[in-house]
Amino acid sequence: NPLGFEAIEAEWNGHDEVLRLYIDRVxxxxxxxxxxCVSCSKALDEIPLISGKVPGEYALEVSxxxxxxxxxxxxxxxxxxxxxxxxxxxxxxxxxxxxxGTLVDIDMGTHSVQLEWGDRxxxxxxxxxxxxxxxxxxxxxxxx
Numbered sequence: 001n002p003l004g005f006e007a008i009e010a011e012w013n014g015h016d017e018v019l020r021l022y023i024d025r026v027x028x029x030x031x032x033x034x035x036x037c038v039s040c041s042k043a044l045d046e047i048p049l050i051s052g053k054v055p056g057e058y059a060l061e062v063s064x065x066x067x068x069x070x071x072x073x074x075x076x077x078x079x080x081x082x083x084x085x086x087x088x089x090x091x092x093x094x095x096x097x098x099x100x101g102t103l104v105d106i107d108m109g110t111h112s113v114q115l116e117w118g119d120r121x122x123x124x125x126x127x128x129x130x131x132x133x134x135x136x137x138x139x140x141x142x143x144x
Contacts, residue, residue, distance in 0.1 A: 005032070005040055008065055009072065017058045022065045032064035067141035074131060077106040077113055080139060087115065088136040093129045100140050101127070 009022040023032055023040055041062040071077055071085060081103050088098040101118035104126065111131040117123060 003036075003040060003043060005036065008076070009070055017056065018061055019058050020061045020063055022063050022070075024065055024069065037062040037064065067139070069139045071137040071139065074106060074108055074111050077103060077131070077137075078108060081105060084118065084140040084142065085115070086136075086138055086140050087129075087134055089129070089133050090135045091133070093133055094127060096127065098136075106131075 004026050005023045006026050007021055008024050011020040011022070012018075013020070021040075021044070023037070025032060025036075041060060044060060044062070068086075069076075071080065083103055084100060085103050086098070086100045089096065096117075099117060102116040104114040104116050106113045113129055113131060115127045115129070117125045117127050
């Protein structure tokens, strides 16, 4: 897109009538700042992009995904190879429901992910799973 951002997640809060859009930089050279959110919000206001898709009045909030960015698509996993991530499975994979480790690789054809497990039970073990088996995944920020 012309602004250099991509939408990574949309969240609807019907109670408060807020549509929250999380954006990230396409080039990843730096993080998303407040000015970036404002410019994206203004650009979206000028395009009737959401008109008719959300009933009634709503507030649009554009936000950074934060340091512990959610991972949803195969491209997200490909982009963050070598980073520490947290995963939670819909049902156990090799006896594990959740945990964290280093994202080793993803096969972009089959969406098979390899994770070097990082917990006490299996530190250093390679766990292979399909993206479809995940209920949640996000980057783990190192506070060191």
